[in-house]
Amino acid sequence: MCGKEVTLPFRCKYCGGTFCAEHRLPENHNCDGLDDYWNVPVNVKRRMSQQPVKRRGIRLAKYGANNLVLITCTVLFFVSLIAPREMVSLFALHPRFEVLLSMPWQLITSIFLHVEFWHFFVNTFVLLFFGTELERRLGDRKYLEIFFVSGLVGNLGYIAYSYAVGSFAPALGASAAIFGVMGCLAMIAPEIRIIIFPIPIPIGIVTALFLFAAYDLSFAMLSLVVHLRPELCYSPEFASMCRIALTNNVANIAHLAGLAVGLYYGKRLGRRKVRYDFYF
Numbered sequence: 001m002c003g004k005e006v007t008l009p010f011r012c013k014y015c016g017g018t019f020c021a022e023h024r025l026p027e028n029h030n031c032d033g034l035d036d037y038w039n040v041p042v043n044v045k046r047r048m049s050q051q052p053v054k055r056r057g058i059r060l061a062k063y064g065a066n067n068l069v070l071i072t073c074t075v076l077f078f079v080s081l082i083a084p085r086e087m088v089s090l091f092a093l094h095p096r097f098e099v100l101l102s103m104p105w106q107l108i109t110s111i112f113l114h115v116e117f118w119h120f121f122v123n124t125f126v127l128l129f130f131g132t133e134l135e136r137r138l139g140d141r142k143y144l145e146i147f148f149v150s151g152l153v154g155n156l157g158y159i160a161y162s163y164a165v166g167s168f169a170p171a172l173g174a175s176a177a178i179f180g181v182m183g184c185l186a187m188i189a190p191e192i193r194i195i196i197f198p199i200p201i202p203i204g205i206v207t208a209l210f211l212f213a214a215y216d217l218s219f220a221m222l223s224l225v226v227h228l229r230p231e232l233c234y235s236p237e238f239a240s241m242c243r244i245a246l247t248n249n250v251a252n253i254a255h256l257a258g259l260a261v262g263l264y265y266g267k268r269l270g271r272r273k274v275r276y277d278f279y280f
Contacts, residue, residue, distance in 0.1 A: 070131075088113075182262060183265075186205045
């Protein structure tokens with residue numbers, strides 16, 4: 001085409017002509033088969049996006065659902081320091097049906113309410129570590145589901161237990177929800193080891209939960225026996241046990257109910273590794 005002599009000319013597969021390197025492309029030598037050249041189908045692979053995939057979750061929980069739970073507990077605790085009686089009256093769980101029918105929100109608000117410092121401190125301290133770890137493995141939506149369902153079932157268990165023993169003291173605290181969180185975490189990550197103060201030796205989370213459950217079950221059964229058979233308290237053999245049961249102000253049955261929910265979720269989910277960002 002251009003008259004240039006080359007040792008190895010290029011042959012166009014569309015028109016059959018031979019051309020130098022400068023004119024080898026069909027669009028550079030007015031190729032007769034240019035229409036066929038532009039209509040060749042080309043398979044193009046999509047490039048993988050370099051942008052991080054957005055987390056699918058609750059919009060308000062983008063900084064960590066567990067952090068929001070901790071903030072809610074903290075705010076309610078400081079409000080309860082100002083008006084403890086009003087907070088307990090309005091937001092603690094009063095297990096009588098007539099009270100719950102008029103104030104049904106207590107089934108949820110009682111999970112976040114603490115009026116004693118050590119109760120608040122221990123619950124939030126434990127939840128800070130175990131709640132964050134569970135959220136890292138399951139995400140914010142599943143974490144909140146487990147937290148709320150465990151707390152709600154714990155409250156329902158306490159209501160049933162209250163009617164069984166005839167004691168209707170108000171209940172509050174996130175302990176049942178925390179037991180659910182720990183139970184689920186023990187099932188999906190049994191390799192986790194923890195230290196139970198003041199024992200300085202790390203133990204497996206499954207062993208720790210077994211000890212907690214045995215403790216709660218023994219106190220729940222003791223309280224049940226004392227309330228159903230109050231005459232036993234008059235015998236010297238059972239007097240000390242009765243004093244322990246009557247002074248116990250922990251809703252042990254709620255802990256066990258919340259733990260059962262967590263174990264159920266963990267069994268369904270199976271083992272999980274860390275998948276989501278760490279929130280602080």
